[in-house]
Amino acid sequence: MRTSGRIANGPPEPDRDEPGGEPPAARNSDFVQSLDRGLAVIRAFGPDRERLSLSEVARATNLTRAAARRFLLTLVKLGYVRSDGREFSLRPRVLELGYAYLSGLTLPDVAAPHLEELVARLHESSSISILDGHHVVYVARVPTKRIMTVAISVGTRFPAYATSMGRVLLAALPPDALEQYLAEAVLEPLTANTVTDVGRLREILAEVAAQGYAIVDQELEEGLRAVAAPIRGAQDTGTAAINISAHASRVSVESLRTDIVPALLETAAQIEADLAAQGTG
Numbered sequence: 001m002r003t004s005g006r007i008a009n010g011p012p013e014p015d016r017d018e019p020g021g022e023p024p025a026a027r028n029s030d031f032v033q034s035l036d037r038g039l040a041v042i043r044a045f046g047p048d049r050e051r052l053s054l055s056e057v058a059r060a061t062n063l064t065r066a067a068a069r070r071f072l073l074t075l076v077k078l079g080y081v082r083s084d085g086r087e088f089s090l091r092p093r094v095l096e097l098g099y100a101y102l103s104g105l106t107l108p109d110v111a112a113p114h115l116e117e118l119v120a121r122l123h124e125s126s127s128i129s130i131l132d133g134h135h136v137v138y139v140a141r142v143p144t145k146r147i148m149t150v151a152i153s154v155g156t157r158f159p160a161y162a163t164s165m166g167r168v169l170l171a172a173l174p175p176d177a178l179e180q181y182l183a184e185a186v187l188e189p190l191t192a193n194t195v196t197d198v199g200r201l202r203e204i205l206a207e208v209a210a211q212g213y214a215i216v217d218q219e220l221e222e223g224l225r226a227v228a229a230p231i232r233g234a235q236d237t238g239t240a241a242i243n244i245s246a247h248a249s250r251v252s253v254e255s256l257r258t259d260i261v262p263a264l265l266e267t268a269a270q271i272e273a274d275l276a277a278q279g280t281g
Contacts (some may be wrong), residue, residue, distance in 0.1 A: 037063060042080065042094060051087045070274045107234040108140040108154075110274045111242070113144040119269045122260060124246045128231065130238070131169040134185050136160050139240070157258075158220060161201055162190050164228035165241035167214035171205045172230055172239045178205070194219040213265065215256050223248045227256045229268045233275040241269050 044052060044060040048096050054061070058068040075081035079093045107128065115126045125143045129136040135157040160166025160181075170178060187196040195201050208214040213229045220226075228243035244260050251260070 010162075014070060037061065037067065037226045038071050038075070041068065041075065042097075045088075045090050051089045053087050057088065070213050107231070107240055107271075110234075111140055111231070111271045112142075114267050114271050114274075115140060116243075118142075118263060119144055119245070122244060122263060124244050124251070124260070126163070126242065126244050128240055128242050130240050131160060131166070131173075132157070134160055134181065136163055136166045136169060136241070153183070159185075159188075159190070161185055161187050162216065162219045163243075164214045164216040164226040164245075165243045167205060167208050167216065168228045168230050168241040170212070171208040177209070190220055191218055191222050193217060193222075212259055215253060215261075217253050218248055225253065225256060227260055227264060229261075229264050231268050231275075233269050233272045242271070270276055 040061045041057060044057050054065055054069055057072060058065045072081060076083050080091055081088050082091050111128055118126050120144045123144055127138050128140040129138045138154050138156045141154055161172055180197050182202060189196050213227060215227045217225050224245060225248050226243050226245040228241045231240040231242055234240055245263055
């Protein structure tokens with residue numbers, strides 16, 4: 001059950017940067033810890049955490065209630081967060097933080113008509129993402145008319161190891177970067193099908209690199225299958241990935257391979273050709 005945290009009751013708790021708090025760790029002189037914590041507060045919210053109490057934000061960010069309270073009230077004053085006195089939620093202004101990046105990308109604009117044509121042809125949703133650390137981040141998406149169980153929009157992040165696009169992007173990494181990822185990533189079982197063994201994931205990524213596409217069968221969410229292929233030549237993002245996702249009740253793994261992979265590879269090639277023609281490669 002969600003607990004409510006009023007923001008003005010009781011004496012202030014010691015912050016880690018204040019007398020009585022935890023002693024500050026050694027810091028890089030170029031690292032602004034307050035900015036890091038403020039961004040962590042924003043990241044505490046998500047699709048399944050749209051409204052959070054003060055206590056919940058403090059727990060999610062590993063901040064004291066006093067510190068979390070100050071960051072939240074600052075974000076409220078700046079217009080990025082709203083509060084009803086008990087709970088907090090993000091306001092539309094947070095979109096400004098990602099708009100500057102997304103508006104500067106050439107790839108989504110070039111890919112958009114191809115995504116729309118692919119979705120109209122296959123009647124399944126299609127997306128494009130890039131790799132950001134251990135996650136894929138969606139930069140373009142055209143949904144189908146059907147209702148999907150996974151709520152996805154531009155800016156959505158998923159763990160790379162459990163997604164078709166993530167595996168395509170991981171397979172494209174230089175060997176040293178891939179080994180670093182495999183050494184650092186936490187492979188959690190998101191479903192009963194999720195591959196969580198590092199050795200097996202390494203084998204799968206080698207197969208993906210060799211065949212040029214990745215199929216994931218209900219590893220991110222039960223009932224969801226997806227196939228992805230790389231898009232190369234985008235100067236502003238590096239290698240990206242394009243996918244088709246479908247419900248397992250409609251599309252078998254074999255159908256993904258025989259019916260959808262050819263269309264997906266064709267679309268990826270068309271996008272790459274357009275990128276090259278526009279001089280962005």
